[in-house]
Amino acid sequence: QSVLTQPPSVSAAPGQKVTISCSGYSSNIGTDYVSWYQQFPGTAPKLLIYDNNKRPSGIPDRFSGSNSGTSATLDITGLQPGDEADYFCATWDRSLSASFGGGTKVTVL
């Protein structure tokens, strides 16, 4: 079981905004950076956000991240059908162990 908690699913209509939460503890999210990954069915994950709120080149600014203590958030604005995927948050837990959230499935209605 993941030490980071994400909602199993979120949904919204095209053009709307979805927010995915990633809840942890002061020992992980509260002290460390969070990254986010997007995964389409049958494919490898892809880096979406790093250092809480930075986007790699090529990632649209419709994707944004934030970290407010023991909870991190990924916002997707202007939702598109191509955004339907699973999204995972990641941070650190104990010494040098990376930890992932359980994942959130985004559905475009």
Next chain:
Amino acid sequence: EVQLLESGGGLVQPGGSLRLSCAASGFTSRSHAMSWVRQAPGKGLEWVSAISGSGGSTYYGESVKGRVTISRDHSTNTVFLQMNNLRAEDTAVYYCAKVDSSVWYRRTYFEDWGQGTLVTVSS
């Protein structure tokens, strides 16, 4: 262009062993730590192991510690994951991931991923 190509997966009996390989290209090997992340069928991601850019430091998740060994060969730019005493719960797609930094520390992230190799542990 960064490319990560995993191989070595397959069907193995409980208690058996497998050696996964990740052939990397498109970047300077010693400049990046490397990691393995797995995903059981229909489940989320689980970090397995990491190795520093130099290869001198290794790190393991609790669920595999003592059964898995990560290593790398700079001459061929290949990362390996030797898995022993495999269990049914080790069944997963194993992804090789390039880390942004040469060291594994509490700010790194997985900036590139391979397509994965499936390991099935079953009798």
